[in-house]
Amino acid sequence: MKIKWQPFLAAAGMAIAVSSGAAKANSFPSHTITMVVPWPPGGPSDMGARPLAAHMQKVLGRPVVIENQAGESGNVGSNMVANARPDGHTLLFTSSGPIVINPYLNATMPYDAQKDFTPISSLLQVPLVLVVNPSVPAHNLQELLTYIKGQNGNFHWASAGNGTTQHLAGELFRINGKLDMIHVPYRGTAPAIADLLRGRVTMMFDSTIAIVPHIRAGKVRPIAITSPERSKLLPNVPTFAEAGLPDVKISAWYGLFAPANTSTNVINKLNWTILDFMQTKEYKRIQDETGSGSVHDTPEDFAAFIKQEAIKWQNLTKTTGTKIN
Template sequence: MRHLSRGSKFLLGMFAAATLSASAFAQSWPNSTVTVVVPWPPGGPSDIAARPIAKRLTEDLKQPFVIDNRGGGGGNIGSAAVARSKPDGNTLLITSSAPIVINPSLYKKMPFDPSKDLIPITNLLRVPLVLVAHPSVPANNLNELIAYIKEQKGQFSYASAGSGTPQHMTGELFRSVTGLEMTHVPYKGSAPAISDLLGGHVPVMFDSMIAIMPHIKSGKVKVIAVSSEKRSELLPDVPTFAEAGLPAVVSYAWYGFFAPTGTPKPIIDKINAETLKIMKQPEFQKILADTGSDFVGDTPENFAKFVKDESVKWSKVVKESGATVD
């Protein structure tokens, strides 16, 4: 075996020192308050995942994990703030999929590049979307609804929680697959969209199961179909789009944990391990059950692949539907 040169020994020494330094840093992290940015207004679906995670991380790691709701720009403003922050593990992001895999294709100019500026840590929730209608709509299943929309000859609209949201893009996927003429009516969140649906101002909307379930249970809306691959245990009598004849309409609103690129790998792995531990606890298991989500905790590497695949999928939907930011 040949002896290593002095230069090679120096480089190996530097690498070993850097590895030990990163590992030691991860062991001492966190040593101050950690800010978890949620790029949406308080009370939204992202909070449903973020707040219990932050609470348990605070308890388990003995440092405050503070939620910072920074809404605006379809999730871009808060997400960009995290992307530009110091990669020391003290600023993290919990968000829906919109600013990560939809907005880059939908917005002409993005304030950050999700694929380069953020590191995926783990998926937290994956929630099916539901197509619901106002009781006045004369349709009780998907085939009847499609026939009714065709009869309107372009004078039909659907509501969503806002441009670029999974709700909007699922509507565009549905419109693209069926060839129906439908006008998108974006709202600033699920709550005002649901309010107008209940008031009969819009005929149908796509929304996450989290937000719309109370109104389904009260009978104030008709449920047409769910966008999951299989029927939801929360709505066992409601068919999937595939069962109703549209296998291409599969969609989820998912919520994930991210850190700025450059955050040391040992810290990413530590956050991942601590978060997965929390997700397996009864408190978070109940959240999964209540939202119709399967357990989706994963390794950073697998989650990164999932995010990449989702980016490709929604980029194609945006292109084929011609969707734009309203």
């Protein structure tokens, strides 16, 4: 009897590959996992990354350390992960900016956002709130529009950095409100909020994750929220649609990525760990405290969502004419 060696060898090769992939997943992680956050410590990304890292460490049995690598609107830390070994031991926890916004704002990028990362899962999806320093004599959107126009181009507003969701939200607000304002980008949310509280800048958009505590403390005044419906966290704050600018609709999302070419088995193991975290009281507390909506919890769904987001932000940067270099 003749043996058909070619199909046999192909099948054997496939079996070996599957076995090898399973072995890699079973041996993963073999040492410390580094979760890179491309923003300064204390920002909204930390609020999702640190509890997740603690849970992953508990479940996977290896240390999971946070490494904040800020710079170039998240590009510095993201590029580190894009060039890391694709073995699952170096991960990126980021907001949407470095993945679906920066590529359309920069003439050149140090990495290919669509090709150099493998999506694992999103973790939070939250609306943004427009807030002002209490020194601003405006208590609603119409009063704020009138006040800004009366400043004759000498009104300063802050963002967490060029290319961030907060930045684009401000540009969308500027276009829809027909405003003349001066943008002051910071290297992250924390320093931007610090200067807002001091009155060095007078307005900014930020996620509910970062800004709600300051609203509750009376340190900033909320004007409107970018979600389609009012947030349970801020039931007295109107949506932009209610306030008169219905096209100002934006959300910020935060998710976990691995370098491209990380094995499917390792990605699935990491994804399972995140799904396990999503069943905890700690995660549900974070969702409640941040006003996070539903998230895309499989690698496939998250990847499809990212493609849609990329198209949206590309169109928005064109509409607003926003560029960094």
